[in-house]
Amino acid sequence: MRTQFLPFHQPDIGSEEIEAVVRTLRSGWLTTGPETRAFEQAFAEFVGARHAIAVNSGTAALHLALDAIGLKAGDEVLVPAMTFAATAEVVLYFNARPVLIDCDPETLNIDPGLLEASITPRTRAIIPVHVAGQPCDMDRILEIARRRNLHVIEDAAHAIPARWRGRLVGTLSDITCFSFYATKTITTGEGGMITTDNDAYAERMRIMSLHGISRNAWNRYTADGSWYYEILHPGYKYNMTDIAAAIGSEQLRKAERFWCLRQSLARAYDRGLADIPEIQVPRVREDLQHAWHLYIVQLALETCTLDRARLVDLLKQHNIGCSVHFIPLHLHPYYRDTFGYRPGDFPQAYATYQRVVSLPLHTRMTEADVGDVVDAVRTIIAQHRR
């Protein structure tokens, strides 16, 4: 058994990020400025998008995206039940309604086959989430959206770098929202990025990210800037700092290398867990690139005498940190009480929730660490076979 605790997640910050932060601190420019512009440009090039707008969280990115499409009170937006709080709460900011959709139990992604039945005259958009880093079936989602005249905004918080049929996530739909939260595949501590090919959306999101004041207001204190600005709309305070952007640019340079490491760790898990029938490893479609933000296994409850919570506890006793993605939204008190949801209203999300465990997957791990997790799972399962 491991003597040292293996954390579920660890950020991978090297001397490059530290030096970039120090350089920024010394530069005398801390908030949105040249580092942020450089990070935006590099990110736009990386995913191949026309515009990239840096913000201070993935949640802010989603909020600005819904503002850009003109979401109004009383509108409806289709969001997965199996997601994090942010995906649905941003809809509620507008007094609009998040309409939950059940998941495909194999990929945990929103089930495109259930979308049409939930579309009403008030439906304005779909927010698919690429759960764990595996892209949703974007062809089906985009086809439904086109036919029913809906916007598609991707919650790509897990999806750097992920590919749908050869194309990087970031250019597939109207607007794509990324997160650089501390646990994500690349991080700025807190931060987010929005990509779009639509000039009008980009302009609106850039303005709204900084108080709704006129373009280029960020440089009003530089030699080139002007003191004059105009408030065009009541906006938000969502701009990224140059300190965060300096970290982001260094992380982006490492994104491909991080991905290779994550993929080999995921493959090591696949191999190691293959002969434990009680554990279902992630099922990945052939025609896409999984970003491997998370490695989510499913416990075959019928075959053993322990439940998911107990498995997480026992892994912790074996010095292995795990997590659960996600507690479906409809089970949380706010959604349950506001919309009157019952657990069985989203049967796949509910059933899958009982089975899922996210095993440690990060670039500070080695294949030997994966071996330790596999050994611990094997030992625990052997003690709980039916």
Ligand SMILES: *Cc1c(COP(=O)(O)O)cnc(C)c1O
């Ligand atoms: C992390 C996450 C977000 C939000 O990201 P923040 O940067 O923390 O605001 C949104 N959606 C999903 C699915 C996430 O996991």
